[in-house]
Amino acid sequence: MRTKPIPESAPETPRRAADRIRETAFDLFYREGIRAVGVEEIVSQAGVTKPSLYRAFESKDELIAAYLRDYDQRFRERFEAPGAEHPRDPKAHLLAYLDRLATRACHDDYRGCGLTNAVIEYPEREHPAHQVAVQSKQNLRERLREMCREMGARDPDELADGLLLLLEGSYVSGQAFGEGGPARMLGVMARRLIEASI
Amino acid sequence: MRTKPIPESAPETPRRAADRIRETAFDLFYREGIRAVGVEEIVSQAGVTKPSLYRAFESKDELIAAYLRDYDQRFRERFEAPGAEHPRDPKAHLLAYLDRLATRACHDDYRGCGLTNAVIEYPEREHPAHQVAVQSKQNLRERLREMCREMGARDPDELADGLLLLLEGSYVSGQAFGEGGPARMLGVMARRLIEASI
DNA sequence: TGACAATGTTACCGATCGGTACGTATTCTG
DNA sequence: CAGAATACGTACCGATCGGTAACATTGTCA
Numbered sequence: 001m002r003t004k005p006i007p008e009s010a011p012e013t014p015r016r017a018a019d020r021i022r023e024t025a026f027d028l029f030y031r032e033g034i035r036a037v038g039v040e041e042i043v044s045q046a047g048v049t050k051p052s053l054y055r056a057f058e059s060k061d062e063l064i065a066a067y068l069r070d071y072d073q074r075f076r077e078r079f080e081a082p083g084a085e086h087p088r089d090p091k092a093h094l095l096a097y098l099d100r101l102a103t104r105a106c107h108d109d110y111r112g113c114g115l116t117n118a119v120i121e122y123p124e125r126e127h128p129a130h131q132v133a134v135q136s137k138q139n140l141r142e143r144l145r146e147m148c149r150e151m152g153a154r155d156p157d158e159l160a161d162g163l164l165l166l167l168e169g170s171y172v173s174g175q176a177f178g179e180g181g182p183a184r185m186l187g188v189m190a191r192r193l194i195e196a197s198i
Numbered sequence: 199m200r201t202k203p204i205p206e207s208a209p210e211t212p213r214r215a216a217d218r219i220r221e222t223a224f225d226l227f228y229r230e231g232i233r234a235v236g237v238e239e240i241v242s243q244a245g246v247t248k249p250s251l252y253r254a255f256e257s258k259d260e261l262i263a264a265y266l267r268d269y270d271q272r273f274r275e276r277f278e279a280p281g282a283e284h285p286r287d288p289k290a291h292l293l294a295y296l297d298r299l300a301t302r303a304c305h306d307d308y309r310g311c312g313l314t315n316a317v318i319e320y321p322e323r324e325h326p327a328h329q330v331a332v333q334s335k336q337n338l339r340e341r342l343r344e345m346c347r348e349m350g351a352r353d354p355d356e357l358a359d360g361l362l363l364l365l366e367g368s369y370v371s372g373q374a375f376g377e378g379g380p381a382r383m384l385g386v387m388a389r390r391l392i393e394a395s396i
Numbered sequence: 397t398g399a400c401a402a403t404g405t406t407a408c409c410g411a412t413c414g415g416t417a418c419g420t421a422t423t424c425t426g
Numbered sequence: 427c428a429g430a431a432t433a434c435g436t437a438c439c440g441a442t443c444g445g446t447a448a449c450a451t452t453g454t455c456a
Binding site for chain 2: 442443444445446447
């Protein structure tokens with residue numbers, strides 16, 4: 001056992017080609033858009049070759065779906081993270097997330113929500129990218145409804161939809177306006193809607 | 199004079215190739231996405247040939263820019279139209295537009311705002327599509343501020359940004375959720391924000 | 397009739413797209 | 427060490443991308 005090779009404690013670049021592809025694809029798809037990025041660009045930037053990509057993923061569409069599932073997971077983590085600092089206080093939890101989002105969305109190179117962008121890039125309902133992204137959005141809607149119920153809203157579903165509109169609006173307007181865009185008002189507006197609905 | 203050929207009183211299809219290309223490109227770009235549509239598809243569906251396209255437009259990018267300028271003009275018309283029914287009442291004017299938008303955005307095949315979609319499809323600031331779309335959004339923001347001033351908001355710029363978030367949120371969530379999506383709450387939420395800000 | 401502008405026809409260009417057949421390293425196991 | 431897996435690279439495929447050259451056809455107006 002003691003002679004067993006250590007499993008590379010700090011691998012600056014992942015050993016496995018599939019992982020490198022997945023990470024590179026994530027960055028490129030998010031920053032430049034999915035349709036704008038070809039598989040050639042992904043593999044070359046990942047330092048691997050095309051057959052490695054197609055051994056790990058059935059097709060580009062499957063790689064896209066994997067990217068969106070990764071994005072969904074990271075989103076959930078970002079969304080739920082403030083909950084640790086505000087246990088049993090869904091309102092503070094949600095507002096903390098929105099405040100952080102507002103800051104990010106007003107940064108100049110903000111590129112919005114990868115899932116929202118995917119719905120727009122792939123409007124066909126049958127496309128895997130569309131399906132994964134829409135499913136994630138439906139989960140988010142349900143989660144918001146749950147939080148609105150917990151914070152004692154008169155009509156939780158209604159408030160959840162209002163907040164969802166503000167949220168999605170921040171995603172897209174962040175890209176269009178950059179620094180000083182309308183997303184800076186996200187916190188103010190969300191608080192106003194919540195106060196008027198409890 | 200009487201022998202002069204009548205100028206085709208009801209031309210079901212426009213005579214000029216450039217016009218047909220422009221109209222076909224508008225429909226295809228809007229419904230399927232810009233990057234998803236090739237020039238071949240445009241000319242074949244328009245019933246013309248590729249050289250005709252490139253005689254009227256320098257490049258595909260220029261055709262895209264033309265599409266977005268057309269979209270911007272049609273948007274302005276839709277946005278300003280309710281003003282005729284509500285002269286000197288910017289609040290009623292705006293709410294009338296939002297109510298119509300909410301209805302459209304909850305229809306199942308809604309495809310959002312072509313300008314917003316273009317910003318997402320072309321995130322590079324140098325791209326003509328990006329520039330035309332962003333300029334249109336800045337004009338809209340300024341128009342909203344003007345309306346909020348006229349309706350006597352305490353902080354017109356703040357309210358305008360809040361309404362803009364709801365608006366953009368309706369555009370994108372309409373595509374993701376379709377029938378019964380959050381956009382149905384657009385009118386309620388806009389009224390709530392306005393009432394809390396006057 | 398003749399000149400002119402607009403459009404169609406056909407065939408093509410280099411570049412890039414997503415995807416693959418096939419051979420070569422590397423590594424784990426006996 | 428042998429030998430089977432496992433992981434990867436070289437070189438290539440047909441299709442499509444945006445874009446063009448050269449020429450024929452049409453309708454309009456003088």
